[in-house]
Amino acid sequence: MKSDLEIQKDVRDELGWEPSLNPSEIGVAVKDGVVTLSGEVDSYFKKQKAEKAVKRVKGVKAIAEDIQIGVSPSYQRSDTDIAIAVLNALKWHTAVQEDKIQIKVEDGIVRLDGEVEWEYQRKNAKLAIENLNGVIAVINLITVKPKLASTNIVQKINEAFERNASIDAKRINVDVKGNKVILTGTVRSFTEKEDAEDAAWSAPGVLDVDSQLRVDTSEYVFYE
Numbered sequence: 001m002k003s004d005l006e007i008q009k010d011v012r013d014e015l016g017w018e019p020s021l022n023p024s025e026i027g028v029a030v031k032d033g034v035v036t037l038s039g040e041v042d043s044y045f046k047k048q049k050a051e052k053a054v055k056r057v058k059g060v061k062a063i064a065e066d067i068q069i070g071v072s073p074s075y076q077r078s079d080t081d082i083a084i085a086v087l088n089a090l091k092w093h094t095a096v097q098e099d100k101i102q103i104k105v106e107d108g109i110v111r112l113d114g115e116v117e118w119e120y121q122r123k124n125a126k127l128a129i130e131n132l133n134g135v136i137a138v139i140n141l142i143t144v145k146p147k148l149a150s151t152n153i154v155q156k157i158n159e160a161f162e163r164n165a166s167i168d169a170k171r172i173n174v175d176v177k178g179n180k181v182i183l184t185g186t187v188r189s190f191t192e193k194e195d196a197e198d199a200a201w202s203a204p205g206v207l208d209v210d211s212q213l214r215v216d217t218s219e220y221v222f223y224e
Contacts, residue, residue: 040068
């Protein structure tokens, strides 16, 4: 099991490994495996990149993010310009149903509303715009309303877990209440946690995923 100092060093190294980030702009503190990020970056995209970099580090149990965004004059844009850029980005993204999404921009904060049929469409709407100049934050209020009926959800999710090389299916429990999937158990990393959540969302008919998975790096169990 890694010490907090080892995790802190690995997080700083991972931030330095990310080409879009300047590690000197981001402070890193670690206590009991919980990483706190601080400092200031000039775009929402960089803030997201920092969080994703930390999630890749072994031993990280949770992230507390306090990174501020200070958009430099060269990146500042009016809300109207941002709204036009958002609309165009959604329009040209093949995995987004842009005609079902409403956009609101206020002080650089983009709010997305609407309904889509799949979770990947909801997620891709956010991904498509988070690197646009002038965007300070993205509030994704898009809901998922699938057309397909829910049948054998538990079986399909467990089969997806078994196919995924990064997921230890034996340590994750799947329960279904109506169209809601509840995940419990322990995982070894944030990557495994997110892969399990994505697999659950990909099951036909799922309206909600309640992930209660706990990142536990203190033990590693291997199965033949």
